[in-house]
Amino acid sequence: MPIYEYRCNQCGREFSELFLSIRQVKEVKCKFCNSSNLTKLLSSFRVHQTEESRLANFDTSKPRGEDFYRDSRNVGLWAKKRMREMGIDLGPKLDEIVEKGRTGKILEEYNK
Ligand SMILES: [Zn+2]
Known part of the structure; x- marks a missing residue:
């Protein structure tokens, strides 16, 4: 089960999303403002x-x-x-x- 982290380009907030299937990945929207203008954050870069x-x-x-x-x-x-x-x-x-x-x-x- 993949977990992806996103930064919303609309409101600037970050959130993580747990996907039960890979099909859901394309449908992700911001939890705060419902924008689909998102940047996927690469968790391998998250050192701290x-x-x-x-x-x-x-x-x-x-x-x-x-x-x-x-x-x-x-x-x-x-x-x-x-x-x-x-x-x-x-x-x-x-x-x-x-x-x-x-x-x-x-x-x-x-x-x-
Ligand atoms: Zn947002």
Whole structure:
């Protein structure tokens, strides 16, 4: 039973779909906006599975409190997510920037 992951080009969200038969693959639509304008994500490229799922569940439209940034793993998540939603993929370079942010400098910025 194949599981495929998709990014919707209409609303920018990601979701995974479990297919009971290969015939269903062609009929997949976005779970959120019902668009069929989807990009299939290759799961073999998903190295950081945990972060990927955090990103997928992360809603940038919701307010983030102090606790959010107290968890250093969340630093940079917002930027990543926003860039994805805008269709920008900086790949490993962004990870580098985010990693720098997690050492504390970005935290100081947010607390101003
Ligand atoms: Zn959608």
